[in-house]
Amino acid sequence: MSAPRRILVYGVYGAGKSTLAQRLAGHLGLPWYPVDDLLWQPGWVEVPVAQQRSRIEEICRRDRWILDGAYHGWRDVPLARADLVVGLDYPRWCSFWRLLRRTARRLVTGEEICNGNRESLGSVFSADSILVWHVGAFGRARRRMRAWQSDPSAPPVLLFSSPAALDAWLTDLPPWPARADGRRASGE
Template sequence: MMHRILIIGCCGAGKTTLARELGARLGLEPVHLDRLWWRPGWRERGREEFDAELAELLRRPEWILDGNFQRTLPERLKFADTVILLEYPRSRCLWNTFKRYFRYRGTSRPDVGEGCPERLNLPFLRYIWNYNRVTLPRVQAALEAAPAGCRIIRLASPAATAAFLKRFS
């Protein structure tokens, strides 16, 4: 059984959607790291405050955490029993990002919090464009160092994710 679940992957891969759907099936309320990090007006929360709140969350007996925040991945891995890595193609992540932008444009997404209206800019798109080449290898290296009891589930497409979710219906 999965009790402490990390969902990671490129922006636009569907981490938040998966966290919400899996949480509904398992009776767990997802925690969105973006919501912890961002303050109104897209102001960053201080690292110390973020790290303290994250440490408190990690001590809970059950959770679903969605978000990248590579700096904290090694710490989160120490507590996770399951990691779900969404390894979607760049084209899918970009498509989902544009869809999300047009859906929430001018308003705040539920997973980010109030006062952070949806935005889209070139550095963010560059991050998505380069994720599989630059960031994913670092994520994979961190996963190789995960504790022995941590189960790693890799999902490479929306169809694979849907099949995974069906197991919990």
């Protein structure tokens, strides 16, 4: 397989999509577009779906990109252009534990998530809590990744069932783009 130039990282909330997208961007020299930055305005105001779709379409028209998620109103856009889907298909306990740990850290540190937005106790204990979203979305995300993997018309899908399996793949992944002399190529 030649090195992918358009990668969709997919998984349930808390699986590590953004962390992986950032690592892949550095390793492969591809631009990463954090989906949360495109979907949320300050004050956790959701960007209208039509505008989300327009933003994603503009990114996906480019030759090189990494996206760390794909949502209902525009999931078809990156799937139609991706060279590779990397699916984080971890067990529920693993992704939920990661989400819980990340949420607690963000509450303590006040870390900004996107566009000035931060976790708060109110958001964590609300009906719209990301923890609640995880519980509802886990099965759907898993079924979706597995369906993509078995669909011959979909881009190639690599599913990782554990962080250790993902780390092993990343360890073996050569930097790209590389030249015949082994040095990294520059530019686009």
